[in-house]
Amino acid sequence: MPEVFREDDLLAYIRDTARALGPHVKTGPGDDLAVLDLQGRTMLVGVDQVVEGVHFVKGTDPELVGRKAVTRNISDVAAMAARPVACVAACTLPADVDPGYARRLVDGVRRTAIQFNAPLVGGDTGIHRGHGPLMLSVTILAEPISPVHPPVLRSGGKADDRLHVTGSLGGSLRPDGSGHHLDFEPRLDEAEALVSSLGAGLHAMMDLSDGLAQDAWRMAVASHVQIVIDVAALPCNAGCGWHEAVSDGEDYELLFAVAASTTVPKTLGRQRTKTTQIGLMRPMPNPDAPRVIGLLDDVELAMDRFGRFHEARSAR
């Protein structure tokens, strides 16, 4: 039977074959952004794309498409507790695209980029020869917020850390293609507030793009811990329950781990975005133990990457 292609496998291949990158690469593929040390100066870089039919439906307002391509990247910058510097964009357009549509796509990128102090400084455009969907990739450059605050990685979590999220979860992407995933506010200001108030007490952070269950699994693997999520504590968006909160993607909230002794502000930044403690980290009881445990009515159950519960053979 032919092997089936899966996105995650290819990302894992990129990560696992990332060898001999050079001494200036402090963090390679696998975190929200890569971290480079250029003779004492830290730079961060990462890329994210949006594809018609995958990340947005045909007919979506092009300015919102351009906006989303930028804000997905800004969310990655927030997740590293960094500050955007500039961005570049590459797009491939259908041959029959309306020039006005294409310009509005650029407007969406350009204006959003300026809004977050990440000016669009370069681009490449192409036209499909035959049929093909609109594709837009944006690469973001960022710097640490200040020399005393290095980037916050997803791998810095420790046993006994408390796990928190910003905002509330679930329901970002509606079946008709609309929803918060197009116009969310990346948590840049909130991340800066966290760094300012917690300093080195902020151990690990990432943004929630693929659903809490999946992303918590990634943070647990990167930090070599087991994560326990108190399902009843999850902050849910209107119309959502805990199942949507753990399994829906595209929330673009921050998931972060802090030292147990740390007091996390109840609200963050100019928007006074709320924070909620949703769980904790603990040592992996054994190498085969589940990475993520859901605590439901005082019972611990293994949670898979799609947010489904399973009877854990050995949850502890």
Next chain:
Amino acid sequence: MPEVFREDDLLAYIRDTARALGPHVKTGPGDDLAVLDLQGRTMLVGVDQVVEGVHFVKGTDPELVGRKAVTRNISDVAAMAARPVACVAACTLPADVDPGYARRLVDGVRRTAIQFNAPLVGGDTGIHRGHGPLMLSVTILAEPISPVHPPVLRSGGKADDRLHVTGSLGGSLRPDGSGHHLDFEPRLDEAEALVSSLGAGLHAMMDLSDGLAQDAWRMAVASHVQIVIDVAALPCNAGCGWHEAVSDGEDYELLFAVAASTTVPKTLGRQRTKTTQIGLMRPMPNPDAPRVIGLLDDVELAMDRFGRFHEARSAR
């Protein structure tokens, strides 16, 4: 009649709407790479993509596709007389792509990136929901070769400068999709040799990606000069005449302008790549004069961006 979309128009729109980019953006859209000044440190960044059916034909060896996506960017780094630091890549793949094919694509990117000291430090992958071509964009980060050698822009040319190219031109892209465009060697080493030997005498530089006529036109506009090309002096690849040399794209040789008093080495770098003087720059005689003039049998004729000659109303 509906307006027809053209790539160049959209790139011009990106360039022309690039306002309020911030004081740290020294060169925005429009050169081979953007130039940023981050508190005294210069960083360069740019993006280039390859799309199936546009930049390579279906069935092309995926390692060569990955290689080309990187080398196009390395060529831009050479054109700025800079040095690569790192790259990131985004690809979108057909739903039915063979996983082995996808991994070889990544291998092509990764190995080429390491070869040119631009390690692949991050990536994003996606799968088309319906039909769609393979698309791969690579963003390159670079630094100046040394603090005393700032990036060389395409806008630095001056009247009376002599115009040179590396290597020879034409025939890179054969009708069947094969040819030098897949396995060319970007002129990184040659650019470094030029900077070392000419210093500030090297006024302007760019790489030849869209054909000499088109690219010389861009350099002439950026440098506010008229360019005269001595057609008989053009170094042509086997099987090519001057017409192919001015109109074929994807040569990825360097086009550079030097002060008239400067002696350009006959060969450059470890490969001993030849250089050829092909023309000069002079003041625009009037604002409506042609940007590029071809000198053919002692007659000056206006050359359009496709390399075709026209009777000039006022060539001088």
